Amino acid sequence: MYNSRITGLGYYVPDNVVTNDDLSKIMETNDAWIQERTGIRERRHVIPGGEDTTTTMGVKAAEIAIERSGLTKEEIDFVVFATLSPDYYFPGPGVLVQKELGLRTVGALDVRNQCSGFIYALSVADQFIKTGMYKNVLVIGSELHSKGLDMTTRGRGVSVIFGDGAGAAVLSRETDPERGILSTHLHSEGEHAEELALIAPGMGKRWVTDILEDKDGEDLSYYPYMNGQFVFKNAVVRFSEVIMEGLKKNDLTPQDIDMLIPHQANLRISQFIQQKFGLSDDQVYNNIMRYGNTTAASVPIALTEAWEEGKIKEGDTVVLAAFGSGFTWGSAIIKW
C-alpha cells in the first residue's frame, strides 16, 4: 500500500479585477455591505469575449503544478477535474485537459461536487495512488462563474460573492506512510440539494424546449439560487464536524494544525471556525478578500498561495476543509 503526496501546485486567475465599487455601478449594492457580510473586497472575472474558459484556466494552473512537480506531462497517469461550470454540458473538461496538455490518452474523470469538488477530487486521486493503480494524478479545480450570474439587483445576494479562477495539484506516489495525504473524509446530505443549486439546464424538471422558449431570460432557474442564511448555518456546523473527524482519525487536536485552508465561502465562516478551534491568524489562510468564492478552485488557489508565501513547510500538518452545494462537505488531513 502506497501513500500519496502533493508534489506540485499552481493557480491561475484572470487579470480582470472587479471591485465592490464596480458592482455597485451595475446593481444596488455597496462596498460596506459586501465587506461586512462576506469579507470580499474584489474578485476576478474573465474578460467578456476573451479566451479564458473553465478548461483553459484549469490548464494554465495545471501547467504550473506539473512544472513544479518536476514531472513531464508524459508521466501524468490520470486527470480528475472538479467544476460546477464546465465549458460544455457534456463532455466534461477532463478530456479537454487531456487534449490541451497533450497528455497520453490517460483517463479523465469529472467531479461534480461544487464547493467540496477539489477535496472530493483529491480523495479520488489519493485512492488511485494508494491502491497502486496510478503513480501521478493531476487534480484540477476550476470555475468560471461570471458568465452565468444574474448581475442585476435581483441576483445581488449571490452574484457579488462568486469569482473566477483555477487551482491544480499533482499528486504522486509516496512510500513513507507518515507523509502525504493521511486521510480524507467526504459527506453529503441531498435533502438540501435545492437550497444552493442551479436547476437549469438539468433534465429533471424541464424539457430542453423550455430553455429555448425563454427568450427574455426571465426564467430564474438559469441562475444559481442560494438560501444564504440556511447555507451559512449548516456550513459552520459541517465545517467544524468534518475537521474534527479528520483530526480524530489521525490522533490530532486543533492545536496540531499548522495550516488550515478552509474553502473560501465567507470570511465570517472562516473566522467562526478559527475562533471555535482557538487557532491563531497564522494557522488559517484566507484570500476571499481578493478572489471571492471560486467554489472548486478556492481550496487549491488558497493552498498554492499559502505554499508560495512560505506558510507551509515540510513536516507541517495541513488541513483542507470545504462545504457547499449538495449539501456536500469534506476534509483532508495532510502531513507536508
Ligand code: UT7
Ligand atoms: O460556497 C458555498 C457555501 N456558501 C456559503 O457558505 C454562503 C453562506 N451564506 C452567506 O455567506 C450569507 O448568507 C450571504 C453573504 C450570502 C448573505 O448574507 P446575510 O447576512 O445572510 O444576508 P441576507 O441574505 O439575510 O440579506 C440581508 C439583507 C436583505 O435585505 P432586507 O430583506 O433585510 O431588506 C437583502 O436583500 O441584505 C440584502 N442584500 C444585499 N444588500 C446589498 C442581499 N445581497 C445584498 C447585496 N448588497 N449584495
